Amino acid sequence: MSEHTLDPAAAAPAAVPADASSVRSARDWTIAAVAAVIALLALWAVFFDNGQAIAATGDYLHEFSHDGRHLFGAPCH
Amino acid sequence: MTTSAPSPVLPLLARGLAAGGSAGLLSGLFALLVAGPLMDRAIALEEEREHTGQALALAASLAHGETEVFSRGTQHFGLVVTAVVTGLALGVFFGIAYALLHRRTALSGGDHWMRALTLAGAGFLALSLLPGLRYPASPPGVGDSGTVGDRQLLWLTAMFLGAAGTAAAWRLHRTLAAAGRPAPVRHSAVALVLLATLTVLFLLPPNPDPVRVPAELLWDFRLLSLAGHAVLWAALGAVFGWLGLRYDPAAGRGTFAAAARPAG
Structure with a gap:
């Protein structure tokens, strides 16, 4: 047994005030929102792009994900 | 309780990414092995149709520059990559939805296995089955x-x-x-x-x-497409639920509190 107290209330970071936790919570939800936007962009690139994303190089994204589009039921040419 | 539990969303986001990535890989390999040959047949039929058409159509397609951007092999690889990207993206939404649905008990104190499977079932219904019944998938050559x-x-x-x-x-x-x-x-x-x-x-x-492909091929393709969706959602729910069962909230909190606790 340790000589330190095992009382969780004493061991816990009591110095963290409530507003610090709400700041951390806001930060975490912001990260989640950014991740959701990136996920939407990725889905758009894979399933909805018809050559707009890399216009200079042609239909690369569309052709690369061609089989996946058909298989997941996305509209394709 | 003066201590603040860590916000549940980040661990769930990580869990969603892990579950989604592996589910995407699994459904991509399933699609490649089971539906891949079907797609190759559909593309061969499409080319046959084009080439047995009038010389006019052939000339038009040549003038149109109908050279393929990628080989079929690259497109097969693209199928797996597409499935993994889809799985990762759905995993992000899955983790966020899970955090929103089970705010206080998202990390501990719930039946994570049944919850994850239920949410995956709802996702399959919402984004795969219902839209798929109205607009079923079509093999290459249709569209x-x-x-x-x-x-x-x-x-x-x-x-x-x-x-x-x-x-x-x-x-x-x-x-x-x-x-x-x-x-x-x-x-x-x-x-x-x-x-x-x-x-x-x-x-x-x-x-x-x-739709100008044989009915049998169309039916098989649509069934396998729906099966691919089902594999993706089932694996996503199962891996997410399994990771939920394994997650130790005490350890999760411990890593957060470690910085504030004197090293002993």
Whole structure:
């Protein structure tokens, strides 16, 4: 047994005030929102792009994900 | 309790990414092995159709520069990559939805296995089955590039309606359960909402493109497409639930508190 107290209330970071936790919570939800936007962009690139994303190089994204589009039921040419 | 539990969303986001990535890989390999040969056959038929057409059509396609951007091998690899990207993206939404649905008990104090499977089932219903019944997948060779914009809008609308209908059914079930209604009442209510959603979906205009592939190939392809969706959602729910069972909230909190605790 340790000589330190095992009382969780004493061991816990009591110095963290409530507003610090709400700041951390806001930060975490912001990260989640950014991740959701990136996920939407990725889905758009894979399933909805018809050559707009890399216009200079042609239909690369569309052709690369061609089989996946058909298989997941996305509209394709 | 003066201590603050860590916000549940980041661990759930990580769990969603892990579950989604592995589910995407699994469904991609499933699709490659099972549906890949079917797609190759559809493409061979399409080329055959083009080449046995009039010389005029052949000349037009040559003038049009119908050289393929990627080989079939690269497109096979692209299929797996597409599935993994899809899985990762759905995993992000899955983790966020899980955090929102089970705010206080998202990390501990719930049946994570059943919850994850239930949410995966709802996701399959909302984004795969309901839209897929209205606009079933079609193999390569079907699809007019002139109508692709319209079809994308219809597909997006169908997924939105599927998600809205499933969310409404979920909510209604929760409300009825809170009011103490018995299971047959709750389940009938859910069935009615889903039936109404399906009715609305069939009020949307039909897919305008003609289908010129053999019926047998079309049927097999559509069935395998739906199976690929099912594999993705089932694996996503199962891996997410399994990671939920393994997650130790004490250890999770411990890593957060370690910095504030004197090293001993």
